[in-house]
Amino acid sequence: MSARFWISNGLGETVDEPSPERMRSFLAALDPRDEEHGAAWLQTADDEEVTLEWSVDGRLVLDDHGRVRHLPAVSQERVVELWCALVRGGRAAVLAAPWREGNGFVQTAEQRAEMERWQRDEDRAFYDALGAERSDVPCRRERCGRGAIAHSVLCRAHHFESVWGRPYPFSY
Numbered sequence: 001m002s003a004r005f006w007i008s009n010g011l012g013e014t015v016d017e018p019s020p021e022r023m024r025s026f027l028a029a030l031d032p033r034d035e036e037h038g039a040a041w042l043q044t045a046d047d048e049e050v051t052l053e054w055s056v057d058g059r060l061v062l063d064d065h066g067r068v069r070h071l072p073a074v075s076q077e078r079v080v081e082l083w084c085a086l087v088r089g090g091r092a093a094v095l096a097a098p099w100r101e102g103n104g105f106v107q108t109a110e111q112r113a114e115m116e117r118w119q120r121d122e123d124r125a126f127y128d129a130l131g132a133e134r135s136d137v138p139c140r141r142e143r144c145g146r147g148a149i150a151h152s153v154l155c156r157a158h159h160f161e162s163v164w165g166r167p168y169p170f171s172y
């Protein structure tokens with residue numbers, strides 16, 4: 001028998017027909033620092049085109065056949081209530097909430113700066129792990145003049161660019 005409803009998260013985990021208790025623990029297990037995977041949503045077999053997705057930043061997003069609306073600053077307990085309402089009464093049961101248009105995602109300047117810092121650290125760690133450039137094997141890129149790293153025909157900067165598809169962000 002297939003499930004009447006299920007919850008999933010950004011890590012690919014799914015629980016069929018969870019109790020409210022299980023919903024609570026599923027939400028509580030999300031990593032609040034993991035904005036990429038820190039989300040969980042519920043779907044029902046009656047209407048898979050309706051999802052209620054909560055993110056660790058507190059937004060609950062209703063995707064109702066492609067029309068996206070959200071509630072900001074939703075507690076996990078309120079998520080469980082609305083999930084249960086959707087399971088019991090279908091989309092009509094959740095439409096009464098004061099939804100706002102759009103998914104509500106706003107990145108503050110601080111979050112953007114934080115992301116950029118994180119990216120720079122990742123880039124530097126990747127670059128540092130590439131190891132030394134060989135003095136006897138020139139980088140294959142024209143007019144580069146640097147040496148190729150071990151296991152590559154490219155220098156560190158050109159290897160970085162070929163892996164990540166964007167210019168190497170540092171000056172060394």
Ligand SMILES: [Zn+2]
Nearest residue numbers: 139144155158
């Ligand atoms: Zn090079």
